[in-house]
Amino acid sequence: MKKVILTFVLMLMISALSAITLEESIQIARENNKDILAQESGLMSADWSEKNALTNFFPKVSFSSTIVRIDDDTYDLANAPIQVPGIGEFPSMFSVYKTSYTNYITVQQPVFNGGKMIMGYQLAKLAKKQALIALQDKRNDISYAVASAYLGILRLQDLKTLSEKSLNSTISHLEKVQKKYEVGTAKKSDVLQWQVKKKNDETAINEIEGDIDELLGMWTNLLGVEGKSPAQIEVKALDLEINKYASMNSKETEQAMKEYLSDVSISSPTLQMLELAQKMTKKKYLMAKGEFLPSINIQYNYEFESDDKFDFSGEENWNFAAVVSVPIFTSGANFSSVKTAKYEMKRVDYETESIKENYLIAAKNAFYSLITKSKTIEDNKTALEFAEENHKIINELYEQGMVTNSELLDAEAMLFGSEMNLVSSYYDYILIKYELKKYRN
Numbered sequence: 320m321k322k323v324i325l326t327f328v329l330m331l332m333i334s335a336l337s338a339i340t341l342e343e344s345i346q347i348a349r350e351n352n353k354d355i356l357a358q359e360s361g362l363m364s365a366d367w368s369e370k371n372a373l374t375n376f377f378p379k380v381s382f383s384s385t386i387v388r389i390d391d392d393t394y395d396l397a398n399a400p401i402q403v404p405g406i407g408e409f410p411s412m413f414s415v416y417k418t419s420y421t422n423y424i425t426v427q428q429p430v431f432n433g434g435k436m437i438m439g440y441q442l443a444k445l446a447k448k449q450a451l452i453a454l455q456d457k458r459n460d461i462s463y464a465v466a467s468a469y470l471g472i473l474r475l476q477d478l479k480t481l482s483e484k485s486l487n488s489t490i491s492h493l494e495k496v497q498k499k500y501e502v503g504t505a506k507k508s509d510v511l512q513w514q515v516k517k518k519n520d521e522t523a524i525n526e527i528e529g530d531i532d533e534l535l536g537m538w539t540n541l542l543g544v545e546g547k548s549p550a551q552i553e554v555k556a557l558d559l560e561i562n563k564y565a566s567m568n569s570k571e572t573e574q575a576m577k578e579y580l581s582d583v584s585i586s587s588p589t590l591q592m593l594e595l596a597q598k599m600t601k602k603k604y605l606m607a608k609g610e611f612l613p614s615i616n617i618q619y620n621y622e623f624e625s626d627d628k629f630d631f632s633g634e635e636n637w638n639f640a641a642v643v644s645v646p647i648f649t650s651g652a653n654f655s656s657v658k659t660a661k662y663e664m665k666r667v668d669y670e671t672e673s674i675k676e677n678y679l680i681a682a683k684n685a686f687y688s689l690i691t692k693s694k695t696i697e698d699n700k701t702a703l704e705f706a707e708e709n710h711k712i713i714n715e716l717y718e719q720g721m722v723t724n725s726e727l728l729d730a731e732a733m734l735f736g737s738e739m740n741l742v743s744s745y746y747d748y749i750l751i752k753y754e755l756k757k758y759r760n
Contacts, residue, residue, distance in 0.1 A: 338550040341469050344542060345462045351543030352461050358454040365443075365450035372443035375436045378428040386629075388418045416627035423622035430616060433609030442602050449595045456588035459757045461541060466753040468538035469549050470746045472531060477742045479527045485735045486520040492731075493517055496724065509724040516728065554745040561748060564693035576686050579755070583682045586760040590678065593671045600664040607660040610653040613645040682758040685751060692748040699741040706730075706737035 339347070349355055389397075397415045429436060493513040499505035539545060567575065584590065618640045624633040646653060713730035716722040 337546055338548050340550050341466060341552065344469055344538070344547065344549065345465050347542050347544060347547070348461050348465045349458055352541060353543060355454070355457055355461055358450070358457045362447070362450040362454050365447040369440070369443040369447045372436075372440040375429065375439065378426055381425050381427075383423055383425065385421045386418065387421075389415065418627055420624060420626060420629040420633075421622065422624040422631060423620055425621075426619040428617050429614075431612075432614040432616075433612035435606055435609055438602050438606040438609065442599060442606075445595055445599050445602065449592055449599075452588045452591045452595065455760055456592065459588065459760075463753050463757045465538065465541050467750060468534050468541060470552075470750050472534045472538060472549050473552060474743060474746045475527050475531045475534065478739060479524060479531070481735060481738050481742070482520060482524045482527060485731065486517065486524065488731060489513060489517045489520050492727070504720075505724070512724060512728060516731075552749070554742075554749075557745070557748070561693045561696050564690055565697045567690065572687075572690055576683060579686050580679055580683060583679065583758045587678070587682075587758055588760055589758075590675060591760075593674060596667055597664075597671055600660070600667045604657070604660040604664050607653075607656045610649075610656060611646060613643055615641070615643050617641045678758075682755075685754050685758065689748070689751045689755060692744060692751055696741070696744045696748060699737065699744050703737040703741050706734045710734040 394415065394417045493510070493516075496505050496509050496513050500507065500510050535548075538549070539547065619637070620640075621635075621637045623635050624631055625636075626633040710730045710733070713722055713727055717724075717727045
């Protein structure tokens with residue numbers, strides 16, 4: 320017996336150590352979730368892309384080396400003496416090496432390229448900012464998903480506890496009815512009704528256990544770590560806050576909603592990404608227009624070897640070139656690029672307005688849902704009080720033989736339903752709070 324008790328205590332201690340709060344589970348997910356890690360890598364990629372775009376303003380230096388070998392016939396012909404009739408022969412004026420080596424350094428500096436370098440850098444900066452906001456948005460989505468799974472597990476665990484309580488009550492009533500049936504004071508149908516309810520309760524518990532395992536797997540996957548379990552939430556601690564929302568009048572609710580939407584409009588990662596998308600399409604439009612402008616680049620070449628020995632020593636020469644290129648006729652390519660960018664910019668503008676309107680409506684509905692859930696909790700508290708009182712009265716009357724077995728079953732179902740409605744409404748309220756957070760940074 321002592322071993323059994325010791326084992327039970329150890330299991331409770333292990334469970335307590337592995338249990339984590341909702342905020343802790345969200346923090347763990349933010350550190351280990353693969354989707355978030357992917358977004359963080361995307362941010363690093365965007366950061367290096369910005370640095371790469373900046374390098375386009377600076378000169379590029381390259382070293383080149385060439386080796387050229389010609390065939391024997393060409394070599395003999397090029398180096399053959401020149402025969403002058405009546406005078407004699409002279410050495411070749413343009414002798415060549417059979418194998419020649421050329422080494423030189425090239426410095427290139429872009430000066431103006433129709434604004435493409437500036438626009439490209441600005442686009443890279445916007446893309447980096449977009450990646451940063453996308454990371455925050457992904458964190459918000461994962462936080463909400465973790466909260467949804469976490470609260471779903473607790474809801475099911477509470478439902479399992481209530482179902483087990485209901486099953487125990489059913490077994491107790493079944494035993495009483497069976498005894499009454501044996502002495503002839505209850506019908507066979509009364510026994511069968513309780514037997515059916517007992518099987519239904521057992522089936523419900525089995526299904527709940529399966530659903531808990533499924534949600535635990537989903538929650539563990541979101542966290543990115545194994546061996547954790549959700550800690551219980553003391554939902555009663557939220558009663559003061561819930562009562563505050565439930566007691567708001569229409570004017571107070573409207574004012575609170577406006578303040579929330581104002582905050583969403585400023586801090587929402589989704590809305591910020593939409594604004595960045597608009598800015599990026601405008602930059603692309605300006606870049607397309609820059610294709611009509613000339614480009615200016617300068618280049619310096621320094622050749623320090625051109626002979627038949629690879630020793631980085633030989634004839635030296637250099638040249639400096641300024642290259643100006645002006646697009647005159649591109650078969651309409653530049654014009655079509657500008658038109659494409661222009662209508663893409665308009666498309667994004669229209670889509671942004673539409674998405675923003677729908678997004679704010681969704682945020683508004685979520686806020687009103689918080690108010691509704693708080694009032695639902697208050698209503699469910701009252702309903703549970705009535706159900707408990709009704710259950711007590713019906714049980715007393717049943718013992719006196721003044722109500723039927725069906726009425727007792729109805730009272731049992733009403734009590735179970737009221738308990739579950741209250742538990743569910745608490746978890747719905749908490750989840751709505753995390754949905755509201757998802758709309759803000």
